[in-house]
Every structure is written in C-alpha cells, then in structure tokens.
Amino acid sequence: MTPILHIDMDAYFASVEQACNPSLRGKPVVVCGETSADKRWGRTIIVTSSYEARKFGIKTGMSVPEAKRLCPGVQLVFGNPDKYIDTSLQIHRIFLKYTPLVEPFSVDECFIDPAAAWDDCRRIAGKMKNEIRQSFGITCSAGIGPNKLTAKLASGMQKPDGLTEIRPEKIPELFQKLPVQELCGIGEKTAEKLNFLGIKTAGQLGSAREGLLTTHFGVIGPRLKRMGLGIDESPVASYWAERIIKSVGHTHTLPEDTGDIEIIRAFLRLMAEKVSDRMMEYKLMGKTVSAVIRYDDFESANRQTTLRRHTNSGLAIYEAAIKIFNGFLPLRKNVRMTGVSVSSLMPENNEQFLFERLAKNQRLDKLVHALNKKYGDFFVKPASLLIAENFGIKDRCGMIGQHIFDKNISKKSS
Numbered sequence: 001m002t003p004i005l006h007i008d009m010d011a012y013f014a015s016v017e018q019a020c021n022p023s024l025r026g027k028p029v030v031v032c033g034e035t036s037a038d039k040r041w042g043r044t045i046i047v048t049s050s051y052e053a054r055k056f057g058i059k060t061g062m063s064v065p066e067a068k069r070l071c072p073g074v075q076l077v078f079g080n081p082d083k084y085i086d087t088s089l090q091i092h093r094i095f096l097k098y099t100p101l102v103e104p105f106s107v108d109e110c111f112i113d114p115a116a117a118w119d120d121c122r123r124i125a126g127k128m129k130n131e132i133r134q135s136f137g138i139t140c141s142a143g144i145g146p147n148k149l150t151a152k153l154a155s156g157m158q159k160p161d162g163l164t165e166i167r168p169e170k171i172p173e174l175f176q177k178l179p180v181q182e183l184c185g186i187g188e189k190t191a192e193k194l195n196f197l198g199i200k201t202a203g204q205l206g207s208a209r210e211g212l213l214t215t216h217f218g219v220i221g222p223r224l225k226r227m228g229l230g231i232d233e234s235p236v237a238s239y240w241a242e243r244i245i246k247s248v249g250h251t252h253t254l255p256e257d258t259g260d261i262e263i264i265r266a267f268l269r270l271m272a273e274k275v276s277d278r279m280m281e282y283k284l285m286g287k288t289v290s291a292v293i294r295y296d297d298f299e300s301a302n303r304q305t306t307l308r309r310h311t312n313s314g315l316a317i318y319e320a321a322i323k324i325f326n327g328f329l330p331l332r333k334n335v336r337m338t339g340v341s342v343s344s345l346m347p348e349n350n351e352q353f354l355f356e357r358l359a360k361n362q363r364l365d366k367l368v369h370a371l372n373k374k375y376g377d378f379f380v381k382p383a384s385l386l387i388a389e390n391f392g393i394k395d396r397c398g399m400i401g402q403h404i405f406d407k408n409i410s411k412k413s414s
C-alpha cells in the first residue's frame, strides 16, 4: 500500500488576502464573513485570521469587537469567496499534474493519492508546496500517512508550512496520547460521549470492546474502533468523479391541491431544509437554486437563480426559492407539487459550515411546528418525505419533479 497525502492551506482566506494586497503582509489580518444569518442579526464573524492575528488570541467564530479588543490594530477584510474558490481551483491544477486521484475535502484541503512509495510521496509533496508558494505566494501544510485518516492528522501537526509523515509503525505510540477528537470524523458530541465512557485517547478507542461501542454508537461502533487503530480503507476519489453530482433536489406532492400561498411557502421551506441537510451530508455547497411548482393540470413552472456565493444554508436556499416563487404569482391554478434543487456544486467550505451551525437551531423546529399546527400533529414525519428522499441527486436541475411526476401518472392510470 502506498501512502496518502493530505494538503491543507495555512490560514487560507487570510493568506490569499495578504498575497493579493502587500500592505496586509506580516500584519494581523482577519477575514470577516457575511451570511444570511448575519444580515438578520446584524453580526459579523471572524472566518479566518492570519497567523499574526492568532498570536493575539483571535480565533475563528469570534465577533469583530472581540477581535478588536484583543488586537486594536487588527486589519479587517471582508471575505471574497469567489476569489478563494477560484484560487482553490487553480491549486487543484497543480495537484492534478501528479494524479487524477485528488479529492477536495473543503475549500482549502485535498486528499491526494500519488500512488508513489513513501520517499517519492514526500518529494511530490515538497514539489507541490513549492509550486503553490511560487504561484500564489501562500503556504500549505502537507501530511503523509498510510491512509486518509492519518494523512489528515499529519498535516495538522506542524502548521504552518509543515511536511509531516506518520509511518504505520509509529501509529500505536502516537495514538496512545492523542485525544479522540483529534481524529477527523469524531466531532464534539461523539468525543463527549466517548469521554463519558472513559475513552479519552485514540489508543483507548482502538482497544475498546467493539460490543461496547456498538451499544452506544450503533452501526458506527466498529468504524470508531478501526479509527482508534488508525485503520481507514476509504479510497481517494477521482477529481473528475466528484463532478458527477451536479445537483441536489427535493420535491413533494402536497396532501391536496392548494392555492394557499402560505402553505406552498411552508413546503418550499421544508424542501429547502431537506436539500440543505443532504448537501451537508454530502459536504457540498451550491450556487444555483431552482424552484418548481406543478399545477393541478400537470403543467409546471420552473425557474432558477444564481446566488452571489456558494451555500448550503437552508435559509439562503429558501430565500432564493421564494424569490422565484413570487415570480409565479398570482397563481392561475392550484398547485399539486413543489420542489427545490441546488446545482453548480462544489465541495463544502468548512468555514461557512460554522455559520450554518449557528443558524441551524431555530430553523426546522419552527417549520415543523407550523406545518403540524396547520395539518394536525404528526403530519410531518419521515414517511411523508420518503419519495422525495428516494428522488435523491439528479443529473440535471431541470429534471427536478420528473420522477415524482411519472409516479403520479402511473398511479393514476393503474
């Protein structure tokens, strides 16, 4: 087995800004984000900070006043996602010179399988780092390990500008003291639960009884144990295979045909939430939002709009879908089906995900409550969404609704 490489850009957004604007170099810089949540709450949050800013204790997720308190001279830059995405795509070109097995993990991270022996892999990583520095004036940290799990762990061990190897024979010693949450895929909640069971380190996870883990974590129990042993057999996906997913969509046939705009809006909201949830599951963000409504005579209206930036926020998708829907008003006929889909996809940007978590709490509960109030308790249950679930990812956003439409036809004629 040849090793896997993980490359993670250092303080990516801030580094790109410093590279583009020489007056920011060597200074504490924070990149601020604006999201739908911000607009609502009038808040601006630190998305990334330069290493100079981190020395003052500035961290991702802090508010601007907090950052200014820690470092009055901090330079504020409004984030420019298109610039970062564009730079990422150019960086991918460098990786692709060596292998098509390049799998973006977030906007500034990739897994790469160069299919080369350890020493060659290290040489390749060095060349990639050099070319990125020369081409873009920014640094990255590389990790090399026997698999994705350990390669990712390695890249985080010597930041910035690191090149770290984790050889298989070193894993047991390393894992002995490694906190479980350092393993990619073990989130805060899982770590808390593990800690409660007395499992604090990766090594302890590896030697835990599989039965215990299955009792507390269900089907992922055995996988957790394997993670604790440093085992990860997931392959690095081909860069081009990633592009097969072109859109994520959901449609739903209403319980009865209706001309009630509020009900249709509520369903669009539900669709947007479902699409958002699945995009997060697939770690995707998209830029083009499509909305469809099908009338009671099976004619439909379908339009799309392009957002300023990539998103997987349910609220942002909903807002775009509502704008489209408003363009269909006034309704000439009753509506029997609604759908929302998102295309122009890219791998998820972890920084954006932070905002999503902040905004998420208040979303779905309210909606489910409103729908249940309208239709009676337990109206919104998984079964009512099963068909939409099966609908899954379609090749073209224009296809949204087709599947369910066909089903309805066959149901009618039988």
Ligand SMILES: [Mg+2]
Pocket (backbone or CB within 6 Å): 008, 009, 010, 011, 012, 108
């Ligand atoms: Mg990074």
